Amino acid sequence: MKTTISKIGLYAGQEVTLGAWLANKRSSGKIAFLQLRDGTGFIQGVVVKADVGEDVFAAAKNLTQESSLYVTGIVQTDERSPSGFELTVTGFNVISESKDYPITPKEHGTEFLMDNRHLWLRSKRQQAVMKIRDQIIHATYEFFHEHDFSKLDSPILTGSSPEGTSELFATKYFDEDAFLSQSGQLYAEAGAMALGRVFTFGPTFRAEKSKTRRHLIEFWMIEPEMAFVEFDENLEWQEKYVSHLAASVLKHNQIELKTLGRDTAKLEAIAAPFPRITYDDALTLLHEKGFDDITWGDDFGSPHETAIAEHFDKPVFITHYPTSLKPFYMQPDANRDDVVLCADLIAPEGYGEIIGGSERIHDYDLLKKRIAEHNLSEETYEWYLDLRKYGSVPHSGFGLGLERTVAWLSGVEHVRETIPFPRLLNRLYP
Amino acid sequence: MKTTISKIGLYAGQEVTLGAWLANKRSSGKIAFLQLRDGTGFIQGVVVKADVGEDVFAAAKNLTQESSLYVTGIVQTDERSPSGFELTVTGFNVISESKDYPITPKEHGTEFLMDNRHLWLRSKRQQAVMKIRDQIIHATYEFFHEHDFSKLDSPILTGSSPEGTSELFATKYFDEDAFLSQSGQLYAEAGAMALGRVFTFGPTFRAEKSKTRRHLIEFWMIEPEMAFVEFDENLEWQEKYVSHLAASVLKHNQIELKTLGRDTAKLEAIAAPFPRITYDDALTLLHEKGFDDITWGDDFGSPHETAIAEHFDKPVFITHYPTSLKPFYMQPDANRDDVVLCADLIAPEGYGEIIGGSERIHDYDLLKKRIAEHNLSEETYEWYLDLRKYGSVPHSGFGLGLERTVAWLSGVEHVRETIPFPRLLNRLYP
Ligand SMILES: [Mg+2]
Numbered sequence: 001m002k003t004t005i006s007k008i009g010l011y012a013g014q015e016v017t018l019g020a021w022l023a024n025k026r027s028s029g030k031i032a033f034l035q036l037r038d039g040t041g042f043i044q045g046v047v048v049k050a051d052v053g054e055d056v057f058a059a060a061k062n063l064t065q066e067s068s069l070y071v072t073g074i075v076q077t078d079e080r081s082p083s084g085f086e087l088t089v090t091g092f093n094v095i096s097e098s099k100d101y102p103i104t105p106k107e108h109g110t111e112f113l114m115d116n117r118h119l120w121l122r123s124k125r126q127q128a129v130m131k132i133r134d135q136i137i138h139a140t141y142e143f144f145h146e147h148d149f150s151k152l153d154s155p156i157l158t159g160s161s162p163e164g165t166s167e168l169f170a171t172k173y174f175d176e177d178a179f180l181s182q183s184g185q186l187y188a189e190a191g192a193m194a195l196g197r198v199f200t201f202g203p204t205f206r207a208e209k210s211k212t213r214r215h216l217i218e219f220w221m222i223e224p225e226m227a228f229v230e231f232d233e234n235l236e237w238q239e240k241y242v243s244h245l246a247a248s249v250l251k252h253n254q255i256e257l258k259t260l261g262r263d264t265a266k267l268e269a270i271a272a273p274f275p276r277i278t279y280d281d282a283l284t285l286l287h288e289k290g291f292d293d294i295t296w297g298d299d300f301g302s303p304h305e306t307a308i309a310e311h312f313d314k315p316v317f318i319t320h321y322p323t324s325l326k327p328f329y330m331q332p333d334a335n336r337d338d339v340v341l342c343a344d345l346i347a348p349e350g351y352g353e354i355i356g357g358s359e360r361i362h363d364y365d366l367l368k369k370r371i372a373e374h375n376l377s378e379e380t381y382e383w384y385l386d387l388r389k390y391g392s393v394p395h396s397g398f399g400l401g402l403e404r405t406v407a408w409l410s411g412v413e414h415v416r417e418t419i420p421f422p423r424l425l426n427r428l429y430p
Numbered sequence: 431m432k433t434t435i436s437k438i439g440l441y442a443g444q445e446v447t448l449g450a451w452l453a454n455k456r457s458s459g460k461i462a463f464l465q466l467r468d469g470t471g472f473i474q475g476v477v478v479k480a481d482v483g484e485d486v487f488a489a490a491k492n493l494t495q496e497s498s499l500y501v502t503g504i505v506q507t508d509e510r511s512p513s514g515f516e517l518t519v520t521g522f523n524v525i526s527e528s529k530d531y532p533i534t535p536k537e538h539g540t541e542f543l544m545d546n547r548h549l550w551l552r553s554k555r556q557q558a559v560m561k562i563r564d565q566i567i568h569a570t571y572e573f574f575h576e577h578d579f580s581k582l583d584s585p586i587l588t589g590s591s592p593e594g595t596s597e598l599f600a601t602k603y604f605d606e607d608a609f610l611s612q613s614g615q616l617y618a619e620a621g622a623m624a625l626g627r628v629f630t631f632g633p634t635f636r637a638e639k640s641k642t643r644r645h646l647i648e649f650w651m652i653e654p655e656m657a658f659v660e661f662d663e664n665l666e667w668q669e670k671y672v673s674h675l676a677a678s679v680l681k682h683n684q685i686e687l688k689t690l691g692r693d694t695a696k697l698e699a700i701a702a703p704f705p706r707i708t709y710d711d712a713l714t715l716l717h718e719k720g721f722d723d724i725t726w727g728d729d730f731g732s733p734h735e736t737a738i739a740e741h742f743d744k745p746v747f748i749t750h751y752p753t754s755l756k757p758f759y760m761q762p763d764a765n766r767d768d769v770v771l772c773a774d775l776i777a778p779e780g781y782g783e784i785i786g787g788s789e790r791i792h793d794y795d796l797l798k799k800r801i802a803e804h805n806l807s808e809e810t811y812e813w814y815l816d817l818r819k820y821g822s823v824p825h826s827g828f829g830l831g832l833e834r835t836v837a838w839l840s841g842v843e844h845v846r847e848t849i850p851f852p853r854l855l856n857r858l859y860p
């Protein structure tokens with residue numbers, strides 16, 4: 001029976017054949033232990049000289065790291081192994097011998113590993129991060145589908161950008177200038193006026209010369225947008241969604257979390273509702289903590305966000321930022337024109353901002369005024385203004401950064417490990 | 431109770447409030463019928479003068495197309511309506527009055543509608559197509575998750591392209607040249623060697639000066655890639671996946687298929703297995719049908735594909751194309767070096783090719799030879815060659831074009847209606 005490691009539990013006591021790679025091995029004179037992987041999991045193959053004979057045993061002992069093979073054996077229940085099973089090998093065929101595999105069990109430098117990203121992905125740790133990423137993606141589709149959101153694919157190539165023209169990748173679209181999207185939000189707003197509740201989920205691009213553990217040049221964003229939803233309900237959707245992500249990872253990725261040494265107690269605390277603090281109160285808190293580098297109207301940097309987050313064991317919403325710090329489309333507070341109905345969601349443990357969101361301006365005249373104040377071209381935003389001309393409604397939305405969320409839930413230090421082929425400053429290969 | 435049209439069946443006999451837009455209306459002296467939409471569905475609101483009084487009735491009669499409102503009413507069971515319910519209106523508040531909405535119930539030209547795509551999406555027909563698109567996306571994630579595939583996000587920005595450098599969008603990546611991806615396949619192959627079974631699902635770009643009903647400049651592709659899978663099993667995955675898509679749309683989109691006037695009997699026929707015909711036999715068939723414009727070694731055009739498809743009531747695999755017609759990475763037939771182990775899947779009813787797939791070359795020396803024969807740079811493909819150096823295994827994959835599939839299953843003539851904001855030749859707005 002040909003099967004995969006993930007399904008091997010269905011065949012306890014039976015003989016199966018796996019296509020697999022040799023991740024690692026150790027052996028004595030009489031017995032060899034093969035660490036096999038096939039992408040669906042890891043399992044130990046036990047080769048006993050007395051059972052398989054001299055030749056097969058010698059071949060097993062000579063297997064090199066990352067050689068590919070079809071291996072046949074009897075499935076044994078083994079409670080000590082993470083998968084719960086091991087394989088008593090009865091025979092194997094090498095498909096392709098791997099010589100001098102560059103990533104050995106010893107330590108390697110980051111640049112070397114990144115140059116070999118196409119191979120590094122095979123390591124146990126990188127596979128674990130990729131499986132958690134996959135689960136978060138799946139849980140996202142599950143969540144929004146269950147709540148009647150339609151996936152709305154916003155365009156990547158646009159003639160303009162939502163927040164001005166800095167940090168944009170440019171290309172020639174036949175005879176026109178085009179730019180790579182930094183956000184699908186404005187298109188999602190048009191979608192929400194048609195379909196009620198929508199979400200985008202696609203790649204976004206920022207040509208930013210940042211080299212921090214939280215920045216990628218190309219990253220994936222989830223941007224829900226909801227008609228007839230105001231500020232408070234927007235926060236409720238966010239905490240519900242993020243709690244669903246944490247619960248899904250806890251439920252489906254115990255093996256991966258263990259591989260990564262993640263403190264799961266920290267994830268178990270992630271349940272709605274999340275605490276909220278206004279920008280004003282957050283500023284007071286920072287001053288109390290001794291930060292004297294910041295006054296009203298300044299944006300929070302990573303150290304500030306981390307200091308605020310340390311106050312809570314759940315993600316925290318920082319709300320009502322100064323209008324001057326935020327994009328043109330955010331709805332002002334009804335009682336105070338100098339702050340907007342926005343919130344950033346800051347993850348615990350120093351992982352920083354994972355969501356930015358707000359209620360959007362629905363009044364035509366105010367939006368037109370803001371476009372002028374921000375020196376944006378009214379012509380470019382004509383279609384966006386139309387959404388306020390024809391049946392405008394209160395609406396809100398937010399954007400969650402996939403890679404930062406994967407980093408946080410996985411407990412991985414740097415976002416470069418959270419995407420299969422990271423694009424960083426000076427890193428466009430492989 | 432605030433609710434949405436999709437959930438209104440839960441409140442039969444009760445009073446509810448909906449946020450909605452006026453899609454259309456008709457009225458007599460005593461009764462007005464409001465066609466309401468909220469993105470989750472359509473429902474008829476009935477306003478009876480004798481019940482609501484003179485003022486409310488007059489206001490209802492004066493409501494303009496696409497005005498937004500909060501409307502309150504009693505949910506009534508009504509078997510004649512598509513949703514099964516209608517609303518006896520007790521009152522409403524206009525949120526925003528819509529004046530001179532540009533898309534009236536009369537006929538409009540395509541360019542006008544495309545210029546107003548952000549509004550056109552609100553029409554019943556466009557919503558129906560978008561909901562079918564959403565369902566196909568959802569069914570895709572469902573299918574691959576169930577079968578242990580991991581989503582693998584391949585990069586959009588790359589230093590090179592899989593099939594040479596024609597028809598590529600170029601950009602500056604800081605000091606380097608970069609291109610927008612036309613396919614995630616090569617990266618998916620690296621992913622399959624790590625994770626066993628993967629699929630990409632993202633936007634792809636082709637700077638092609640084509641202006642046909644089957645071409646978009648920016649379109650979405652689903653590209654699964656599977657380790658230890660050879661040619662025949664690859665076709666089995668494809669027919670299983672496409673059958674799942676058709677069944678999902680039939681199961682969940684009956685209202686939308688009706689709106690679009692789709693002949694659902696044609697979709698009910700879409701069940702695995704699908705017929706297969708070799709390139710050689712297809713050529714013979716074409717000659718029998720009187721096509722004298724094609725000889726062995728020529729690629730099939732749309733008229734040829736349509737003629738072949740007409741022979742079958744299901745999608746048909748055309749297999750074993752001449753090696754010279756296909757990309758460098760396809761595995762040659764073991765018995766004949768002049769054809770490769772590939773298949774294109776041609777949809778019925780003239781919708782053309784929806785899948786291209788193949789077994790991939792797993793032999794290092796052969797792949798290296800092909801790269802040279804195609805005048806590709808070995809340096810660019812060094813990482814790709816590594817996949818054959820370290821534990822190479824037989825593997826296969828395919829790519830399904832989302833928009834063509836949506837067009838086919840929806841019965842929509844032109845792919846421009848199958849994506850929220852189409853990018854076409856001379857069309858980068860809105
Ligand atoms: Mg911030």
Ligand SMILES: [Mg+2]
Nearest residue numbers: 729730774783
């Ligand atoms: Mg073709």
